[in-house]
Every structure is written in C-alpha cells, then in structure tokens.
Amino acid sequence: MATIAVQFKIDGERVVRGLEEARDKLDSAGPEMILDLSAVKRIDAPGLRALEELAARADDKGVRIVLRGASIDVYKVLKLMRLAARFSFAN
Amino acid sequence: MAKNLSNPTEERMAYLEGLITQAKTAAAVFAQFTQQDVDSIVKAMVLAGMEQAQHLARLAIQETRIGVLEDKVIKNMVATEFVYNYIKNKPTVGTIREFPERGLVELAEPIGVIFSLLPITNPTSTVLFKCLMAIKTRNAVIFSPHPNAWRCSSEAVRIMYEAAVKQGAPEGVFTCLESHTLEDNAYLMRHKEVAMIDATGGQGAVKAAYSSGKPALGVGPGNTPVYLEKSADLSMAVVDIIVSKTFDNGTICASEQTVVIDDEIYDSALKKFAELGAHICSDKETEILGRALFDRQTGCMQPIAVGQKATDIARVAGLTVKPATKLLIAPIQGVGREHPLSVEKLCPVLSVYRAMSTEEALRVCVDVNHAGGLGHTAVIFSRNDDAIHKFSQVINAGRIIVNAPGSIGALGGVYNDMVPTFSFGCGTAGGNSTTDNVNIYHYLNIKRMARRTPAPMWFRVPNQIYFNFNAVENVRQFPSRSTVIITNPGLEQIGHADIVRRYLPPEASVHVCVIPDAEPELKAILQGVEALNLYKADQIIALGGGSMIDAAKIMKLKYESPEADLEELAAPFLDIRKRVVQYPTEKINRCRLIAISTTSGTGSEVTPFAVLFDKEQGRKVTLADYSLSPDVAIIDPQFVMSMPRGLTADTGVDCLTHALEAAVSTYASCYSDCNAMQAIRMVFKYLPVAYQHPEEEEARSMMHNAACIAAMAFANAGVGVNHALAHAFGARFGVAHGRANALMLPHVIRYNASVPTKFRPSPNQRAYVAHKKYATIAELLGLGGRTIEEKVNSLAAATEQLLDHLAMPRSIAALGIAKEKFEQALPDLVKIAFDDPSWLSNPRMPLMSELEELFWSAYRGRGITEKGSSAVQPAA
Numbered sequence: 001m002a003t004i005a006v007q008f009k010i011d012g013e014r015v016v017r018g019l020e021e022a023r024d025k026l027d028s029a030g031p032e033m034i035l036d037l038s039a040v041k042r043i044d045a046p047g048l049r050a051l052e053e054l055a056a057r058a059d060d061k062g063v064r065i066v067l068r069g070a071s072i073d074v075y076k077v078l079k080l081m082r083l084a085a086r087f088s089f090a091n
Numbered sequence: 092m093a094k095n096l097s098n099p100t101e102e103r104m105a106y107l108e109g110l111i112t113q114a115k116t117a118a119a120v121f122a123q124f125t126q127q128d129v130d131s132i133v134k135a136m137v138l139a140g141m142e143q144a145q146h147l148a149r150l151a152i153q154e155t156r157i158g159v160l161e162d163k164v165i166k167n168m169v170a171t172e173f174v175y176n177y178i179k180n181k182p183t184v185g186t187i188r189e190f191p192e193r194g195l196v197e198l199a200e201p202i203g204v205i206f207s208l209l210p211i212t213n214p215t216s217t218v219l220f221k222c223l224m225a226i227k228t229r230n231a232v233i234f235s236p237h238p239n240a241w242r243c244s245s246e247a248v249r250i251m252y253e254a255a256v257k258q259g260a261p262e263g264v265f266t267c268l269e270s271h272t273l274e275d276n277a278y279l280m281r282h283k284e285v286a287m288i289d290a291t292g293g294q295g296a297v298k299a300a301y302s303s304g305k306p307a308l309g310v311g312p313g314n315t316p317v318y319l320e321k322s323a324d325l326s327m328a329v330v331d332i333i334v335s336k337t338f339d340n341g342t343i344c345a346s347e348q349t350v351v352i353d354d355e356i357y358d359s360a361l362k363k364f365a366e367l368g369a370h371i372c373s374d375k376e377t378e379i380l381g382r383a384l385f386d387r388q389t390g391c392m393q394p395i396a397v398g399q400k401a402t403d404i405a406r407v408a409g410l411t412v413k414p415a416t417k418l419l420i421a422p423i424q425g426v427g428r429e430h431p432l433s434v435e436k437l438c439p440v441l442s443v444y445r446a447m448s449t450e451e452a453l454r455v456c457v458d459v460n461h462a463g464g465l466g467h468t469a470v471i472f473s474r475n476d477d478a479i480h481k482f483s484q485v486i487n488a489g490r491i492i493v494n495a496p497g498s499i500g501a502l503g504g505v506y507n508d509m510v511p512t513f514s515f516g517c518g519t520a521g522g523n524s525t526t527d528n529v530n531i532y533h534y535l536n537i538k539r540m541a542r543r544t545p546a547p548m549w550f551r552v553p554n555q556i557y558f559n560f561n562a563v564e565n566v567r568q569f570p571s572r573s574t575v576i577i578t579n580p581g582l583e584q585i586g587h588a589d590i591v592r593r594y595l596p597p598e599a600s601v602h603v604c605v606i607p608d609a610e611p612e613l614k615a616i617l618q619g620v621e622a623l624n625l626y627k628a629d630q631i632i633a634l635g636g637g638s639m640i641d642a643a644k645i646m647k648l649k650y651e652s653p654e655a656d657l658e659e660l661a662a663p664f665l666d667i668r669k670r671v672v673q674y675p676t677e678k679i680n681r682c683r684l685i686a687i688s689t690t691s692g693t694g695s696e697v698t699p700f701a702v703l704f705d706k707e708q709g710r711k712v713t714l715a716d717y718s719l720s721p722d723v724a725i726i727d728p729q730f731v732m733s734m735p736r737g738l739t740a741d742t743g744v745d746c747l748t749h750a751l752e753a754a755v756s757t758y759a760s761c762y763s764d765c766n767a768m769q770a771i772r773m774v775f776k777y778l779p780v781a782y783q784h785p786e787e788e789e790a791r792s793m794m795h796n797a798a799c800i801a802a803m804a805f806a807n808a809g810v811g812v813n814h815a816l817a818h819a820f821g822a823r824f825g826v827a828h829g830r831a832n833a834l835m836l837p838h839v840i841r842y843n844a845s846v847p848t849k850f851r852p853s854p855n856q857r858a859y860v861a862h863k864k865y866a867t868i869a870e871l872l873g874l875g876g877r878t879i880e881e882k883v884n885s886l887a888a889a890t891e892q893l894l895d896h897l898a899m900p901r902s903i904a905a906l907g908i909a910k911e912k913f914e915q916a917l918p919d920l921v922k923i924a925f926d927d928p929s930w931l932s933n934p935r936m937p938l939m940s941e942l943e944e945l946f947w948s949a950y951r952g953r954g955i956t957e958k959g960s961s962a963v964q965p966a967a
Contacts, residue, residue, distance in 0.1 A: 042123045045116045045262050073123050080119035080203070 012039040019050035038069030055086040099274045113263030114204040114231040115284045120261040121229040126184040132258040139254035140171035140219045147215035150243035157398030162339035166216035173504040173511045194542035199535045201229040203286035206279045210292045212342040214240035218247035220513040228534040234267040311521020313344035314435045314464025315497050316456040320473035321353035328472035329363040335496030337417050341438045342398040345468035345501030349442040349459045351452045357445045368417040377421040381431035383408035401439040426458035466521030470497040489526030546855040550762035552803045558726035564594045571599040571630035577643045578634040602626050610704040611642035619646040630683045637693025640686045641701040644719045651678040661712040674716040686721035689730040691794045692742025694802020696724035726799045728792040740897040741829030743778040746798040748832040752811035753804035755861040756932040757853045763808035770801035809932030813839040819923040833899040837887045838948040844883040851936035861934035902952025
C-alpha cells in the first residue's frame with residue numbers, strides 16, 4: 001500500500017507558527033512529512049528553535065522530515081547550527 | 092594555563108552552555124544578513140554608544156578607580172565615532188575587495204562565536220569597539236569582563252546589545268558572563284562552538300587564550316621607548332609626551348615609558364617638562380619611586396598604582412610635589428632589573444635617559460624595547476628622516492609613531508592614519524599572531540576567489556626575414572662600418588662567405604672569422620668574441636648551420652655584455668617570464684646579428700635558443716632567451732643547393748619533428764599552429780623531392796622555408812618529448828640529431844595521441860587535444876581515416892613511409908647497437924630525458940616508465956612490441 005506523505009507549506013512570514021502546526025500533525029503524518037520551505041527567505045532564532053524541536057519530536061515518533069525547496073542561505077544556517085543532518089532535503 | 096583547570100560545576104556548565112547556544116544561534120541567523128542590514132545596525136549602535144559615552148566613563152571610574160573621567164569619555168568617543176568613520180564604508184558582507192586585473196575576489200565569511208576577554212584599564216571603550224567590530228562582521232560575542240570592571244563593562248554590552256537588537260540584530264548576538272571564574276573562561280575558551288578568542292587584558296588572559304588551542308587574538312605587553320632626537324621640535328614633543336603619558340593617567344599600554352633624549356637637548360627638554368607641570372625627580376626620589384611602584388621580588392608594578400594621578404602616586408611614595416603636578420619624571424642611568432623604572436608603568440610616571448650619542452640613544456631604545464615591549468609601540472620625535480628610518484629599522488614594534496603622542500597615536504585615526512583600535516597586535520615577539528591594530532578584518536575569514544588567469548601567450552620572431560633565391564642581397568641595406576662573418580672552413584672554402592661579402596655595403600670593413608663546424612665550444616666562442624672586439628664589430632653575419640648560428644648568438648651576447656655568466660644563464664626554468672636568472676640588458680657594445688642558414692632543419696636563424704658544448708664536462712648547455720634571436724634572418728636556398736642527401740634527410744626530419752611537436756604542444760597557439768601545420772604540409776610535399784632530386788630548386792627552396800616556418804612555431808610553442816628522447820640518445824650514442832629524432836617520431840605520435848597517464852599542470856592547456864591536432868594534420872595531408880584514431884594512425888603510417896623513403900634507420904637495433912649495450916645505457920637515458928626541459932610543453936607528462944617504454948619501442952622499431960605496451964593507453 002503506497003504511503004502518501006503529509007505536506008506543509010511554510011509561510012515565510014510565519015515560520016514558527018507553520019512549524020508548530022507541522023509538529024502538531026506529527027502523530028498523523030505516517031513515516032514521512034514534507035515541509036515546503038520555498039517561501040522562507042530568512043530564518044530567525046525562534047524559527048531555528050522550532051525546527052530543532054520539530055526534529056526532536058519527529059525522531060521520537062519515527063517520522064522522517066523532508067525539507068523541500070530550502071534556499072541555499074537557509075541550508076547554510078542549518079549547517080552552521082548542525083541541524084542539517086537531522087533532515088532530508090528535496091528540491 | 093587554561094587546559095590545567097578543572098571543569099565548572101554541572102550547574103555552571105548548563106549556564107555556560109546556554110550562553111553558547113544563544114551565541115551560536117545568533118551567529119547562524121546573522122549569516123543571512125546583508126551589508127545594508129549590518130550597516131544600519133552599526134550606525135544605531137554608534138549613536139547609542141556616543142550618547143552614553145559620559146555615563147559609561149563615569150561608571151568605569153566609579154567602579155575601577157582607574158584613569159581620568161574626561162579621558163575615558165574621549166576614549167568612548169574614539170571607540171564609536173572614530174571607529175565608525177573607519178568602518179562605515181568598508182564592505183564586510185559578500186565581496187569585500189576585487190582585483191580584476193589579477194582575477195582575484197575577496198569575500199567575507201563570518202567567524203561565528205567569539206569569546207572576548209575585557210580589560211580593566213579600558214573597560215567600556217573596548218566593549219564599544221568590539222561590539223561594533225562584531226556586528227560589522229556578523230559575529231556573535233560572549234564577553235568576559237574583568238572582575239573589577241564587571242558593572243561598567245556589562246552596562247556597555249547591554250547598551251550596545253539593545254541598540255543592535257532594536258535595529259534588527261539577532262537576539263543573543265552579545266552576551267556577558269554575569270560573573271566568572273578562571274574555570275569558566277577555560278571552559279569557554281576550549282568549547283567547540285567558540286570559533287575564536289579575542290583577549291584584551293593581562294598577560295595571564297592572553298596566554299590562556301593562546302594556550303587554548305583556538306585561534307586567538309591577544310595583545311602583548313608594552314614598554315614604549317621614545318627617542319627625543321636632537322632635531323626634534325622640542326616644544327611639540329614635550330607637549331605630546333605629556334598629553335600621551337597623562338591621558339587616562341597612563342593606562343593605555345602604548346603610552347610612553349622611557350624617553351631617551353640626546354645630550355644636546357636633554358637639559359632644555361627637562362626644563363620644558365618642568366615648566367608644563369612635570370616634577371623632575373632627583374636620584375634619591377627616583378630610587379624611592381622605583382621601590383614604591385614595583386614589587387621588589389617579582390619586579391611587577393603594584394596594581395594599586397595603575398591609572399592613578401601623579402600627585403597621588405607621589406604622596407603614597409612619600410615624595411613632595413606641587414599640587415598641580417601632572418607627571419613624575421625619573422632620570423635613569425640604564426635599563427633592566429636594577430633600574431625598576433625602565434619597564435612599563437601604567438601611570439603618569441616617565442623615565443628619561445640622557446644619551447651622549449645617536450648610537451647610545453638607539454641602543455638604549457632597543458634595550459627598553461626588549462625589556463618587555465617587543466612588538467608593541469615605539470615613538471620618535473625628530474626632523475631627521477635618516478634618524479627616523481634608522482630608529483624604525485632597529486626597533487621591533489607594530490606601531491612606530493613619529494612626531495605624535497604614543498598612546499593616542501597608536502589608537503589610530505586621531506594623529507595619524509593608522510586603523511583605529513583598542514587592541515594592539517604585538518607580533519610574534521609579543522606572543523601574538525599579528526602586529527596590526529586589530530580591526531574588522533581580524534574578525535573575518537577572508538575567502539579568496541581566484542579565477543583562472545588567461546595564460547599569457549606571445550609570438551616572437553625576428554622582425555625581418557628575407558627568403559627566396561638571392562635573398563642574401565638584402566644584407567646591403569644594413570649600414571655597417573665593421574662586419575664580422577662567422578662561418579666554418581668548408582663554407583669559406585666553397586665561396587659562400589664571398590657571396591655574402593659581395594653584397595655588403597662598400598663602407599663596411601669585412602672580416603671573416605672561421606670556426607670549426609661542430610657544436611660550439613666555449614673556447615671557439617671566446618676567440619670569436621676577441622675578433623669582434625678587435626674589429627669593433629657593429630654587425631655579425633652568421634653563415635652556416637644551426638651550430639654556427641648558435642655560436643654567433645653566444646658571441647654576440649658575450650661581446651655586448653662581457654659580464655654575462657653563461658653557466659648561470661643556462662639555469663633551468665619552468666616559465667620564461669618568471670625565470671630566476673635574467674639576461675643582461677646593459678650592453679657595452681651594440682651589434683646587429685644577421686643569420687644566414689646553410690641547412691634546412693634547425694631554424695636557428697629565427698629561434699631564441701643556442702646550444703653550447705661544454706667540452707670540459709662533456710655536456711651541452713642550452714641557452715634560451717628572446718634576446719638571443721637574430722635581428723635579421725636570411726633564408727636563401729642558394730646556400731643549401733649543395734647539401735648532401737644524408738644531411739638533407741637528417742635536417743628535413745628535424746624540421747618535421749619541430750613542426751609536429753609544436754603543433755601538439757601545450758603552448759601551441761593559433762599563431763604557432765599556422766606555422767606548424769604549413770611546415771608539415773611543405774615537408775611531406777617537398778622533402779622527398781629535395782632528397783631524391785637535390786638539384787630541384789623549388790623543392791630546396793620550399794624545404795628551406797619549411798625549416799624556418801617550423802622554427803617560428805617551436806620558437807614560441809616549444810618542442811616535446813621526442814626531442815628529450817633524441818637529445819639523450821643522440822648524445823650517448825653519437826647519432827645525428829635528425830636521425831635520433833626519426834627513430835622516436837612514429838612512436839611519439841602514437842604515444843601523444845593516447846590519453847595521458849598523467850597530465851602536467853599547465854595553465855596553457857585548456858583541454859587535451861593532441862589526438863585531435865594529429866587528426867587535423869592527417870586531414871590537411873589528405874591521409875584519410877574516418878575516426879580520430881584512424882587519422883592518427885594514418886599520420887603515423889605516413890610518417891613511417893616518409894622515413895622509409897629517406898632511408899632513415901628504422902630502429903636503434905638497426906644502427907648496430909647491441910641490446911645489452913642499450914639496456915645498460917637505458918637507466919641513464921631515461922634520467923637524462925626526464926631532466927630535459929624539451930618535454931615541458933609536451934601534451935603528455937612522460938612518466939619514467941613511459942620514457943623507458945618509448946626508448947624500447949625505438950630500439951625495436953615498428954611493429955615489435957616484445958615488452959608490451961602497458962604504459963601506453965588506448966587512443967582517446
């Protein structure tokens with residue numbers, strides 16, 4: 001049976017809210033959750049904290065988080081925070 | 092030392108980790124900021140800092156009880172206004188500098204988290220300065236204030252942080268330890284998330300920073316010597332020294348410590364100091380002061396005296412001075428432990444020394460410099476440039492301040508154009524990594540993007556080349572009073588020299604210098620030079636084959652520049668533009684060189700090369716420089732009509748090898764290609780005819796031209812591995828150069844057309860194209876073949892056919908060289924061939940094993956592959 005991944009598009013202006021909503025849906029996400037970050041041009045400290053928390057929760061629940069459309073600038077921030085390894089990336 | 096300290100408690104570690112996480116997050120977020128974002132934050136911080144300059148100064152005085160309120164306000168203003176003036180227009184995000192002509196771009200990369208130690212002497216100005224540097228460069232900082240200046244330093248951090256965050260800086264970009272222990276500092280210094288330590292403080296802190304194993308900036312101790320030289324503007328110097336030494340009560344470590352005064356002005360200098368409020372100590376007072384200021388056992392300054400007023404210091408020491416005394420001046424008779432006041436005194440106490448000569452003054456300044464002030468700051472007051480330069484040479488100081496106050500001068504931006512700073516790098520002598528005034532560039536990783544620079548190419552040949560029958564008559568157009576014809580006995584005998592002589596202008600006195608027709612030896616060269624000197628020659632005509640023309644080139648060089656050292660000029664080089672040994676440009680004689688070639692092979696008449704035979708050492712020395720190229724080349728086939736068939740074949744194959752190697756050279760260009768390709772076509776067409784029918788004028792003429800055209804190609808593109816092999820083999824077994832080339836040629840074509848086992852670094856080589864070049868040649872010759880590989884094989888086969896036609900020996904074995912003898916020589920041959928610079932422009936970098944394989948191929952000749960061909964890969 002094919003699994004359909006849960007997908008979220010994160011609003012660039014409401015990153016934390018979007019990530020919190022995604023976190024709340026982890027239980028029903030199945031094995032994979034796709035977060036579309038293509039609208040996120042810059043990520044701030046609260047956004048990073050929310051991502052870190054989401055990653056921790058997803059680990060607990062065995063859900064793989066795929067970040068889709070993350071800009072190279074955002075990707076670099078995740079590398080600096082040593083967070084990139086906790087996600088999968090897709091274009 | 093930091094690494095010997097134990098870890099903080101778990102609770103404390105959690106606190107420190109929290110600071111680290113905040114700073115790390117801020118630094119990561121900051122990485123996304125633009126230059127515009129950064130600059131607007133910096134400006135807001137500067138305004139906030141300036142507004143609070145007095146408040147912070149007052150706090151610092153209240154808390155530390157060090158320094159002067161008014162001066163601390165100035166320091167805070169310098170740390171904001173002056174620093175801003177320096178950094179405001181400096182790019183620190185993305186591209187920061189470009190050097191288009193060099194293809195270089197410098198880009199900024201933030202450092203990340205910086206752990207910063209703060210001093211007690213400048214506890215607020217240093218914070219303002221470091222905060223601006225950090226924001227300008229997108230870094231986050233964790234500050235560790237001096238325990239006795241925590242309140243004022245942390246208040247300064249708070250003011251800057253709030254201004255920054257209000258303007259959009261990431262939260263957590265600055266944090267400040269609420270209190271700290273040495274264990275805290277050590278923990279943070281070692282923390283993996285701390286990228287750099289910036290230690291401004293005492294020697295213990297700086298040493299701990301450098302010992303942590305982290306990249307660190309630290310300032311060294313100071314002991315500023317001042318040379319008050321006799322030509323100085325004394326009034327200005329005295330005021331400047333008082334300004335500097337009393338500024339913030341002498342707490343800036345760049346302030347003056349010992350003034351060495353020339354005897355001629357010593358008394359008047361002290362008089363002026365006294366007139367302006369300095370107290371000149373007697374010998375007894377100097378001794379008392381020394382005892383009061385310094386711990387007799389450790390030799391260290393009493394901390395209680397740091398930044399105190401002169402009158403207070405005098406009172407504590409028990410000296411009686413006027414109430415308005417600004418400065419205590421202590422005459423000393425030497426430097427060292429027995430003269431305690433000769434070291435750093437962070438208070439308004441100044442030593443002076445009377446020097447009886449410039450040498451003595453410089454010596455004492457050096458002594459002071461070495462007594463705890465290496466790498467820091469030095470000052471000279473003088474109007475004598477020589478004295479200033481001498482002082483600057485002998486003193487080891489990152490800042491040498493001329494005719495200005497040491498402390499404020501070293502801060503930069505006020506009295507001079509040095510970079511404003513509150514952190515003085517003292518170089519390795521001061522235990523630091525830099526001598527700079529620490530600034531924004533030390534808070535950046537500067538990345539250098541280096542574009543591939545287009546390889547400079549050239550095409551240089553004599554600017555006058557005359558060709559065709561009777562081209563020799565053109566010698567008449569060159570005015571000369573004294574012409575020397577260099578030729579060999581044979582050519583002299585058959586009347587070639589007379590033909591040349593016939594066309595020389597009547598006013599020229601003509602002398603013929605006959606030298607043996609062999610590779611020129613130094614002895615023969617020097618004889619020729621003697622003749623040139625004797626006849627005061629203004630023109631040389633080289634009439635002969637390659638050896639003769641080479642000899643004339645070297646004679647001209649030695650005649651024009653007798654000091655030229657041929658051995659040195661023969662030094663090897665990789666790039667002619669970067670060669671270590673330059674050919675002489677100064678000439679005591681001027682002389683034109685006209686080259687008339689009497690063979691059709693070497694092309695020496697247009698090349699910048701000359702080979703000299705060193706008989707004593709039994710080796711050939713190759714000289715190469717465009718200054719060796721003849722001024723005029725004459726390609727007159729009448730001089731080759733009598734060439735014997737064997738020589739016709741040998742020289743013709745040499746010409747073909749030149750052209751084929753130049754065509755596939757990594758230095759080949761469209762300019763050299765057209766010559767190489769044309770020469771190849773001419774050789775294939777005319778060499779068999781010239782060989783078979785030596786009387787055929789057209790074939791002779793075309794081969795003579797082909798040799799010159801091929802030489803123009805290789806004079807600029809170079810040759811290749813064929814020549815390296817032929818040189819080694821020919822010299823060892825006494826085989827003529829053309830024949831040696833012929834033995835290697837088909838094998839080298841196949842070798843070069845195969846994918847290289849190893850590429851040689853060469854900016855000229857944009858792609859591997861040798862196989863395509865060979866295919867193009869095959870097409871030009873109409874040899875057939877559909878694929879590149881087929882065309883390469885056609886060319887190799889056609890070359891074999893040509894060599895057969897010329898009755899060239901087709902293997903080394905066919906020369907009668909026994910296999911054992913060849914095998915014995917092989918290691919040497921490989922070594923010599925590898926050292927031969929000829930292959931440097933070859934499209935394949937030959938491995939030693941490949942050179943050996945090529946020698947074996949040449950030994951066996953075509954079709955015999957007894958040893959296999961593992962070193963030669965399939966055709967590309």
